[in-house]
Every structure is written in C-alpha cells, then in structure tokens.
Amino acid sequence: MSFDWQPLSEPIWLTLKLAVLTTMLLLVVGTPLAWWLSQTSSRLKHAVAALVALPIVLPPTVIGFYLLIFLGPNGPGGAVTQWLGLGTLPFTFEGLVVASVIYSLPFVVQPIQNAFEAIGKRPLEVAATLGASARDRFFSVAVPLARPGFLAATVLGFAHTVGEFGVVLMIGGNIPGETKVLSVAIYDHVEMLEYDQAHLLSIGMIGFAFVVLTALYLANSRIGARTEA
C-alpha cells in the first residue's frame, strides 16, 4: 500500500511559502518602524508601540472577524483592493499574507526595537562626529550592532506565522493549495478522525519549533559571547 503524501506536503509547502514571504515583508516594514520607535521622543511613541503590540493581546478571533469585514467587499480595505483591480483578499493566499503581516508584526518589531535601544546614543554620536551621514550611521553602525535583534525577529516572525491558526481559519475558507495551511490541515485531520495524519504533521510541528528555538538561543548566546569579548 502506498502512502499518499500529496495532501500532507501541500500544506507544508504552502505554510513555508507564507512564512517566508511574511517574514521578508515584515523585516522591510518593521525595521524602519522599530528604528523610529527606538529613536523618537514623539508623544505618539507610546500609542504607536501599543498599536504594534495589539496582536499579542487580542484573540485571533477579533483579528479574523474584523479582517473579514475590513477586507470584504463592503469594507474600506476591500474597497481599495477592488479599486486596484485585485478583487477582495479573504479566501486568497495574498489575504493570508496581509493577515500574517498584521498578526506577526509585534514579533518582528519588538526584538529589533529592543536591539536598537540597547545600542544607546554613544556609538551613533561618535559616528556622527566622525562625519558619518544619518544613512551611514544607520546601515554601518546601528544595523550591525542590532544583529541579535534581527536574528530574533526573523526567527520569531517566521515561527509565529507557521503557528498561526485562528485568523487563517476565519478568513481562509480552507482551500487546498491556497489557504489550507498546516495548522488548519491538522485541525481538519483531527475533525475527520484521521489521527495518523494529524500525528504525523503535529509531531513534525513540535520538532520544527523545538529546533528553531534551540538554534535561536544558541546563536544568541554565541553573538552575546562575541560582543562581550
């Protein structure tokens, strides 16, 4: 009897694609946001920081429910995407990317922001007196010094997207190859009493999460040791 791998490999592949894309987008969006939050003395700082942190606190049902309305044909987000000729985003892979970017935002912004803040003002002031432009100070001083933060952000953003469930369930529509990611596939297998497949995917997820987090802690302690030396 041959084992049918396709229903198992499709969600894995889709989940990896979603997590990679989301993480890349989040690094692009999150880095300037984290930099601003770390440098600004604006009154808005705390409000923006709270906004970024909201997805940590809110249940996925709240995010999923409002995304469904906001991105739907009668919502403002849906109006924009329809005007751009993109249709509406719920039930599409692109919709999941948008949802994941929102959902995983704090997991990328916060580690980078903390790393920027940990640098302190001195190295940047020294670079400025040496004649480095703002651009130079950012790319040649701040970013390299914040490397552990970027590493943590990348790993956490990626892992958190892989682990996403509630939001996807609410706006995905369970379409194989499009929105049926790993967590939803596992849920489906459990509901259909296909415990073998559910075990296979679940144990894979546990192993994956363990390896990723161990690698992160290991890398962080090495970078820490090197910086201290």
Place this chain on the structure above:
Amino acid sequence: MKALLLLLSLIVGVMPAMAGEVSVAVAANFTNAMHELAPLFEKATGHTLKVSFGSTGKLYAQIENSAPFEVFLAADTKRPEKAEAAGLAVPGSRFTYASGKLAMWSAKPGAWRDAEAWLKQAAFAHLAIANPKTAPYGLAAQQVMRHLGLWDVAQPKLVQGDSIAQTFQFVATGNAEAGFVAASQVKAWKGGGMVWEVPQAYYPPIEQQAVLLTKGADDAAARAFLDFLQSDAARAVIRSFGYGVSE
C-alpha cells in the same frame, strides 16, 4: 449521629431530583432554536442546561475523547449511530428531533432572478459551503451541486466554513456572494438578503438525531431534556425555525 445520617440521606436522596444540570453538545445549525428552547426547558423542569455548539464532526471527536457531554444533538444520523456502535451512547435512545432544510442564501437582495440558472452560470467569485466531510449541511450542499451537475465547475470557487455558522458568516460579511446554509439560520437572521429554499428532491433528507450519551445514562435531567425535546411545545419551536418535525 443518627440525625446527621438522616439529614445526609435526605440531601443526597432529594438533590438529583430537585435540580440537575445537563451538558448538551449541539450542532451549530441548531444554535438559534436551542437558545429559544433552553429557557422553556429550564422553566418547565427546573433543571439547567449547559450547551456547547460546534460542527457535528468536531463535537463527535470531542465525545470520542471523553468530553463531559450527556446529550448529543447532531446534524445527521451517522454520528449518533457511530456513538451508539462505539458504546458512547445509550442503545435505543436515538431519535430524530428535526429534519434540516438547506437554503442558498445571499446577503445581497436581488443577487439572482432564477437561483438554479445563476448557479449554473457560476458567475460568482466565491460560493460558501460548510466542510462536507465534517458538517452534514456541507454534505447536503455537495449533493445538491452534484444533482445539478455543478460540482466540478463550482469546486474551484468554493470556500469552506468550519461549521455552518462560519459558512453563514462568510456570506453575511459579503465575502462570498452566496452560500449553502441552514434554512433555520436564514429564519433567525434580521439583516435581509435573498434566499432560495433548495427543493427537497435535490438532496437526501438531513435527519438530525439526538442521542443520550453514556455519561448521562443515569442522569434524570438528561433524560428529562430528551423527553422535552419530543414534547409538543418543543416541536412547535423547532418547526418555527424552519425545520421539519415528524407528526
């Protein structure tokens, strides 16, 4: 000492008869009817109800893994039968409490003039159904589309709700132009829209069965609830939500 024992035996003897609590697992499509039935039952008997809603498949999986339910109101006959065969339910306690009616529903008034023609043209981006593998109304929707010869055409445009409640939500928010839901849900919805009651000939009857689970075998309140469900008062409520009930 004797007085104390007497008192204890009085309390123990009287308590279960006075007021019990029934934990009921209820298929999502029956949510609205249940909300109306619960206070009637509680008033008539003094027992209280603890109700959990979900898709029939999910509830069954929970029951199989010793969820603390005493009564199971499924949306099909398959799961209650399975529960009985697996020793999870009391043999002979099964009965049909409602027969479900399938409806195609859109939140947009005037979405179609002729529902069947509209379906056949497939001029929609998304059509919502419940997961046919876990939700009996999803299975019925699949059978309707097979009957109309649309299943292969429509399949790429189908979005699946986890339960019939989520399917309804996809349509209510306008994200799916239409969807196959339970007629009872449309009856309970106050927001307008458009409905096509699918002819019964297009799908096998959705017989929804109730069963007493072994956890509730010796529970008077659980048995009282099953009796209540077959009373005239309860059947009138069930009928008012668009279900068929046996005469």
